[in-house]
Amino acid sequence: MIYSMTGYGKGSISKNKTSAEVEVKSVNSRFFETSLKLPSILFPYDYEIRELIKTKVQRGKLSVIIHFKKDGVENGFISVDVNKLSNHLSLIKKIKKVSGIKEDIKLEHLLSGKEIFTSQDAELRKAEFELVKSALNIALDKLIMMKKKEGSELSKDLAKRIENICDKVSEIEAEFRKSINEYHGKLKQRISELTANVEINEDRLNLELALIADRADITEESVRLRSHLKFFKETLKNEKEPGKKLNFLCQEMNRETNTISSKSISTSIVHSSVLIKEEIEKIREQIQNIE
Numbered sequence: 001m002i003y004s005m006t007g008y009g010k011g012s013i014s015k016n017k018t019s020a021e022v023e024v025k026s027v028n029s030r031f032f033e034t035s036l037k038l039p040s041i042l043f044p045y046d047y048e049i050r051e052l053i054k055t056k057v058q059r060g061k062l063s064v065i066i067h068f069k070k071d072g073v074e075n076g077f078i079s080v081d082v083n084k085l086s087n088h089l090s091l092i093k094k095i096k097k098v099s100g101i102k103e104d105i106k107l108e109h110l111l112s113g114k115e116i117f118t119s120q121d122a123e124l125r126k127a128e129f130e131l132v133k134s135a136l137n138i139a140l141d142k143l144i145m146m147k148k149k150e151g152s153e154l155s156k157d158l159a160k161r162i163e164n165i166c167d168k169v170s171e172i173e174a175e176f177r178k179s180i181n182e183y184h185g186k187l188k189q190r191i192s193e194l195t196a197n198v199e200i201n202e203d204r205l206n207l208e209l210a211l212i213a214d215r216a217d218i219t220e221e222s223v224r225l226r227s228h229l230k231f232f233k234e235t236l237k238n239e240k241e242p243g244k245k246l247n248f249l250c251q252e253m254n255r256e257t258n259t260i261s262s263k264s265i266s267t268s269i270v271h272s273s274v275l276i277k278e279e280i281e282k283i284r285e286q287i288q289n290i291e
Contacts, residue, residue: 004150011138029061
């Protein structure tokens with residue numbers, strides 16, 4: 001089973017007027033990178049959060065945003081600045097005296113002064129951090145679900161392209177045997193025409209033709225290419241982190257295909273080799289998105 005490196009997950013959970021919400025986005029990257037955007041209350045838990053992420057994701061560039069609220073307040077904690085409250089109360093009394101207002105000072109008059117409230121960092125209780133971890137796990141599980149779904153589609157596409165290459169290799173092998181025989185016949189005919197009045201050594205001629213056939217023989221390359229194709233399909237199904245192996249196999253398949261093309265004496269084989277290389281290039285592009 002393969003996984004895509006791109007995906008998105010969101011998790012939220014609340015308990016006892018405390019809530020945590022986590023968003024995770026993942027995009028392609030050669031390495032594993034994590035960008036964390038945390039409220040200040042969670043700064044001391046940066047390492048622990050990163051280690052939790054590593055247990056579920058091994059490759060890609062992750063962007064993680066965490067929101068934490070307690071009693072409806074972002075970052076979780078709020079307090080009253082006593083000095084500002086005293087100044088605010090004195091100001092209200094002064095306004096009453098100057099304007100001649102006799103109305104009593106009520107709570108809503110004080111609450112309207114937002115500057116008297118300040119957000120303060122405090123130590124997060126264990127139960128509250130467990131809430132954050134639960135929301136993070138939910139987001140990561142949803143991310144992995146999307147990565148798995150996209151990976152399944154990628155796997156189908158790659159398997160189809162590998163089968164296309166297998167078909168082309170079969171065509172090349174059949175064409176090779178046919179082209180060698182045709183080349184022998186044409187070469188013999190051409191030599192006979194050029195040496196019509198000259199006696200030639202048939203044994204020497206057959207030896208030269210055999211040497212040409214040997215130099216054009218692509219049997220070994222075809223066997224190795226089929227071996228790489230077989231290993232590619234097995235890796236798709238069985239490897240836990242197949243990305244790097246598949247990339248290496250693409251390089252080897254491309255190498256064998258280049259050799260087949262350069263050794264060939266058939267235009268048809270050269271054309272088939274070009275089509276195989278096109279498929280390999282498309283596969284190489286696709287596997288850049290595999291974890």
